[in-house]
Amino acid sequence: MLIDKPLLMRKKIIATSWHPGGTNAILPVIKRLKENRDIEVITIAYQYSENILRKGGVDYKTIKDYGLSDVSVSSMEKILQQESPHLILTGTSSQDENNKDVIEQTIILAAKKKGIKSLAVLDFWGSYSLRFNDIYTGEKFKFLPDKIAIMDKYAEKDMLEEGFDKNRLVITGNPHFDSLESKARNFTAEQRKEIRKEIGMKNSLDTGILVFYAANAWKKGREEMGYWDLDNIRLINEVLYDLPDTEKKHTSLVVKLHPRTPQQDQEEITDYITNHSKEKITLVTNIDPQELILATDLTLTSFSTLGIEAVYLRKPCISTQPGLKGEDYLAILTKNNIIPGGYKEEDCKALIKKAVTDKNFREKELLEQASGFRTDGKATERVTKLIYDMLS
Secondary structure, three states: OOOOOOHHHOEEEEEEEOOHHHHHHHHHHHHHHHOOOOEEEEEEEOOHHHHHHHHOOOOOEOHHHHOOOOOOHHHHHHHHHHHOOOEEEEOOOOOEOOEOOOHHHHHHHHHHHHOOEEEEEOOOOOOOHHHOOOOOOOOOOOOOOOEEEEOOHHHHHHHHHOOOOHHHEEEOOOHHHOOHHHHHHHOOHHHHHHHHHHHOOHHHOOOOEEEEEEOOOOHHHHHHHOOOHHHHHHHHHHHHHOOOHHHHOOEEEEEEOOOOOOHHHHHHHHHHHHHHOOOOEEEEOOOOHHHHHHHOOEEEEOOOHHHHHHHHOOOOEEEEOOOOOOOOOOHHHHOOOOOOEEOOHHHHHHHHHHHHHOHHHHHHHHHHHOOOOOOOOOHHHHHHHHHHHHHO
């Protein structure tokens, strides 16, 4: 006879994230933990994470449920005082000019003050220190948790070079990537047809070439980066219009903006598509980006995590970063020659044109180039084990 453990014996975890990528990274772990009777999981959603958790079927609270209106350290201390958790599980994010208080950071700092263990799950290669530094005071590693679950040895090498303590780093993989290869295997021709129908570009409905641009480069960073999403959209549009007539009439572009895209950026991009290229470009909002990758013929992005996902989904991908001035945040793929990257406008255009017009390059060479970059699908299992180890 199976007997539930008394509530007082159960370990309690608070899981939270604000950043979409961080939320996706811990979502499979939250689900796995909720299957176990010896752990109670309290999930706290904040802004961007609410929709992801809702779609993921995870019950959650918000700061309003605690009578709070902000995510300051003092507010997080009140939550910890009320819940008395044994461990904090977070994704990762960083401050910017509009957000001094980031829930992943403030709850870790509050946990430190109360002697509660914390674990952050990394979702992407790059900006490692930035996620744990206080950019307002300049204090390095102010928001560092007890342990950080990281993707692989590429991340570990870079993080050690940035000064992270190796004892805090545990290679687990990103749980968000666990199901991608099986999702690709099980994706049917009928699903592809239905999604392309939902996208609505009739000239690419069946046999035409449908290109997907995964946007995530905002205009406010253009001076530092050298480009932003609309620069890429214009560039792709020019390539499509310069194609030979036989290819041009059967090629379209579908764009999906990042959930955190500023409103002004959204309006400017929408205005461009509406007034200049609505017959060749469509902007979608409610279609799952992984399904867009699987249903289209080519994924283009600057440095979105969706570039990683495209590779794991075994679909062709190219990084377009015209006029790049700063760091290539997709270097895990481009610098390791897993996918091609363009850093000048002419190089980007040449890569896109070749991928659209050369079926062998698109469907064979690009896939062979990326064939060594794989996930074993066990990251959720490893992060869950790490949590149990930290609770023991």
